[in-house]
Amino acid sequence: MKKVLKTMIVILEAAIILFIFSGCWDYHEMETYSIVAGMAIDKGQNGYKYHVTFECVKMSGSGKSQQIEPLLLNADGNTIFDAVRSTLRESDKKLYFSHCKIIIVGSDIAKEGLRPVLDWMKRDAEPRLTQDLLVSKEKTAEEILRVKPQSVQLLSFQIASTLEESTGFYGSPTSLQLYEVTNILNSDGLELVLPAIEKKPAMDGDTVQLSGGAVFKSDKQIGWLSPDQDRYYNYVRDKIKGGLLVTGPTPGSTNVTLEIIDSKTTVKPSVSGQSASVEINVKIRAAYAEQDGETDFLTKVGLAQVEKYAEKTLEFEIESNVKNVQQRFDSDIFGFGSKIHQSKPKEWDQVNKNWDQIFKAMKVKVNAEVKIDNTGLSLPKVGD
Amino acid sequence: MGSSDSFAGAKLPSDKLEQNVLYLKNLFSNDDTLIFRDLENSRGKETLRFCLVYTDGMVNNRLMNQDVIRPLLEFVFKPDEDATLLDTIQLQAMFSNDVKKTDAVEELIQGIVYGDTILLAQGCPQALILNTKGFTLRSIAEPEGERVIRGPREGFNESILTNLSMVRRKIRSQDLKFKFLTFGTRTKTKACICYLDSVVNRNVLTELERRLEKINIDGTLDSNYITENIKDSPFSAVKTVGSTERPDVVAAKLLEGRVALFLDGTPMVLTVPHLFIEHFQADEDYYIHYIFSSVDRILRIFAFVLSLCLPAVYVAMVTFHQEMLPTPLLLSIFAARQGVPFPTALETVMMLIVFEILREAGTRMPGVMAQTLSIVGALVIGQAAVEAKIVSAPIIIVVAMSGICGLMIVRLKGYIIIHRYFLLLCACTLGLYGVLLGLMVLLTGLFGMTSFGVPIMSDIYTRGLQSYKDIYVRAPWWTMVRRPRFLSGNRVRQSGGGEKPK
Incomplete structure (x- = not known):
């Protein structure tokens, strides 16, 4: 009898634990959801604050000819979540955000501020912190999502993988995920640059293309970077994972193309009173990838000289790009401030208040070191 | 008796x-x-x-x-x-x-x-x-249930004396003891306890004799009659008494210190104690190259886990944790689920039952109907059901995978079938969390079980390299210098062994 009682107690305990600690209590079938692949946020009409467009997954056809198609839903709301739920007036399925890849923010909204837009995505359990954020160069972000996808079934997936590839092999723009955006927004002395996206007219309807970056000050957008500017910005931020470096005897010439294998940038700021300067050291390993047919640089000037050209090009471009940003925006997108904050916290306390002015007047010195590892499958002279 | x-x-x-x-x-x-x-x-x-x-x-x-x-x-x-x-x-x-x-x-x-x-x-x-005995017996043949590609091909038949002689021929030593007993008040079936005197674990032997003495049954037609009467954890689906039809297996187990029980009228010979890992140790493991047999054994353990958990994990992932699926996989499952009338959990249970029906039908029916069964099973139930949108295609894959993995470890069939449903129930109510809790319950049960005083998981949790030599892998024979712990009082198996052959 005692043994039975003991067994009963153990079973009861197990059952209680089973129910108390149960994390997820929601059995739900997949097809009762509308899977969101991407969303676009614009300024609302008719008195609403936001107009949100969702690209969802729709199945068409049946049996083996079943295909995934985009289903565009849109709704107005005074908050993002309000707009999300307002889709239920039109759609019979709740939106499901766990597989949402991208958020495109309209320029209008970006200029007003990102923080209120992002709060729900960070707070809610469904959306991932690894979603990519982009800013639309078009009038609205919805226009982008309305473009017909080319390579995969859904445009959002296409944009997400385009962004991934461009990060790895083109160098502009580099992707910025929701958690990184949040970190930058919450850090001192570092401002945000989000990838920008625009429509590109093509023979059969429009397509989309990435187009440099959108410059922010705090959470408000203040301008754009062209793809080239964005690339040299990425050198300073040490975000180059691959891509090309076109160089030649003089800055601006395009005789030799190097493919970047490995790139490492260190930024060394220094402060003296209310002024600051910065030394940017870029170290690159590259492959000699292409040369224009006119001169064989390898035979004529040698690999060491080509390395010098590349170093000069890099130094020139990065320096002029930093200067350009200093002139156009009073926003420290390079994160020089945060470097000071990290390495010299006491000095940072002194310059923190006037940082925008100090940033604009900062002296910049760039040192580049290029090492060419190989010359591809051709040796010097061959093919000349 | x-x-x-x-x-x-x-x-x-x-x-x-x-x-x-x-x-x-x-x-x-x-x-x-x-x-x-x-x-x-x-x-x-x-x-x-x-x-x-x-x-x-x-x-x-x-x-x-x-x-x-x-x-x-x-x-x-x-x-x-x-x-x-x-x-x-x-x-x-x-x-x-x-x-x-x-x-x-x-x-x-x-x-x-x-x-x-x-x-x-x-x-x-x-x-x-x-003595004029002269009845006809089945001749010695390879056992259908335990075939090997390489290794001895003889199997026991229904005569206890023939069976004993087969083991005696393998272990030619006065150390090998045979003790006769009789079971069944009406059938008076002869039985024989067999062990190696200097190797056997005395505690196991006395415990076996004590339990056998208590048996009171009118007939014993197969050794399972005995098994159920002497088994530890009698309500559990886990085997704690081993059985085999192969004399080489019996001889190997005797050499490890186990005790064998022969029963007249059946080729199934019992061995005790029976550890959990024995389900995964095929006799052929010891007859082929140790690397291949190690790979096979790991594969068997993997298949066991897969067979047990796959339907449960699938249901948990698809109905609780959609965010854990890679997006392309999610989309293809999403596509397959379109227009299917039943919830995923019910679908899985239904298909599992269908699989068990096919399996049982395949076991019981005469061989000539095999073709009909496979056609009906594969085409009608598999393909047609998917095309008619009664079940989704991934379920068929999951159930088939789980079923085939289960067939790899036939000796654990009963345990897998029952606990697969148990885990599935856990998955349907609590998702992956439930699967984990369910697995904990199962493992706790296994770790608590003994077979004739020996914990059935003993080799898996005891420390020391020697214990692992015949668990997840099968070490080369020259390294196996000791017998498994707990099985034998005399653990030295090959004195002076353990040297790499030159």
């Missing part, structure tokens, strides 16, 4: 042949297989009268004629004061290797029903039991 009721202590009634014959005829009344053969021998001074009693079909007729009846008829009897007639026949006349004189009715009955012949003689209150 089931010694019989009414005949215990009964003796033959008289020294008159007629009375004794009548007595036996009454005992076996309404049994027309019994044959009473009367003989007379008048070569000596007086006429001797005998009667042979045996069961038709269980004796070797040639042997009867040549070696029993002929000597009885040709024998010239010289009366002797010191010896009785039967003594003289036993010593001087009978051409039989096994002759026993007795007057106990019990023994006579046992002899008659087991193919022996009873010789009754005029003027003797006793009888001789002559």
